[in-house]
Amino acid sequence: MEENARRREPDERKGLPAGGVFLIAFAPGIYAVYLIGLFVAGIVRSEITVRFDLSNSDVASLDLAGHSANLSGLTQVTLSTGDLATETMVFLIIAKLSLVLTLLGAAVALVPVVRAISAGNPFTPAALRALGVLNWVLMGGIITYFISTTLGTNLASRDLNIADEVGSSASIAQTYVIVGIVGVIELLRRSFVSGRKAQEELEGLV
Numbered sequence: 001m002e003e004n005a006r007r008r009e010p011d012e013r014k015g016l017p018a019g020g021v022f023l024i025a026f027a028p029g030i031y032a033v034y035l036i037g038l039f040v041a042g043i044v045r046s047e048i049t050v051r052f053d054l055s056n057s058d059v060a061s062l063d064l065a066g067h068s069a070n071l072s073g074l075t076q077v078t079l080s081t082g083d084l085a086t087e088t089m090v091f092l093i094i095a096k097l098s099l100v101l102t103l104l105g106a107a108v109a110l111v112p113v114v115r116a117i118s119a120g121n122p123f124t125p126a127a128l129r130a131l132g133v134l135n136w137v138l139m140g141g142i143i144t145y146f147i148s149t150t151l152g153t154n155l156a157s158r159d160l161n162i163a164d165e166v167g168s169s170a171s172i173a174q175t176y177v178i179v180g181i182v183g184v185i186e187l188l189r190r191s192f193v194s195g196r197k198a199q200e201e202l203e204g205l206v
Contacts, residue, residue, distance in 0.1 A: 025114045029107030032100045039096050046081045048092055050156050051149075052166040084159050091152035095145055102141025109134035123195040131189035135182060142178050 042048050054071050081089060109130045116127035157163040 032103035088155035095148040
């Protein structure tokens with residue numbers, strides 16, 4: 001009986017509780033809820049945030065205790081929705097909703113992966129499928145976000161008559177970072193596939 005108890009002991013310690021799995025997997029979802037709150041609060045006040053690249057611009061300046069300072073780089077500004085055209089608002093809203101939906105989709109897809117890893121058996125078919133879904137969700141959401149953000153930012157600069165002074169919010173650095181994240185997830189998925197095959201071969205030998 002003592003020997004059986006020792007055998008069961010590692011299994012009882014294996015895996016995270018359901019609450020731990022939820023917190024880890026739904027971290028992107030929690031951030032998505034935060035973004036939704038900011039978006040709704042802005043719409044209620046008839047405001048929306050837009051990011052402009054002010055690297056080569058002199059259109060934005062601040063008065064800091066009597067000293068003049070120019071804004072530079074990627075800067076987030078809050079605009080009145082009344083100053084923007086309808087098509088501008090449509091693209092900006094699509095951009096924000098696509099980011100929120102991508103984060104929520106990623107959170108849902110991460111649940112089987114985190115659950116499998118916490119249980120000590122990461123190479124389950126459910127985890128492999130979830131990683132594939134996660135990759136497609138990220139790619140689809142990122143493409144939609146970048147296209148709608150670029151169009152929305154350009155249209156907003158047109159509406160404000162500063163199109164020649166500012167650049168798009170989608171920078172090359174951001175593009176490389178996001179492509180890198182998608183690439184890492186795909187490499188992780190392929191590693192899980194290889195691990196699954198190796199596990200099946202070992203089970204066949206046993």
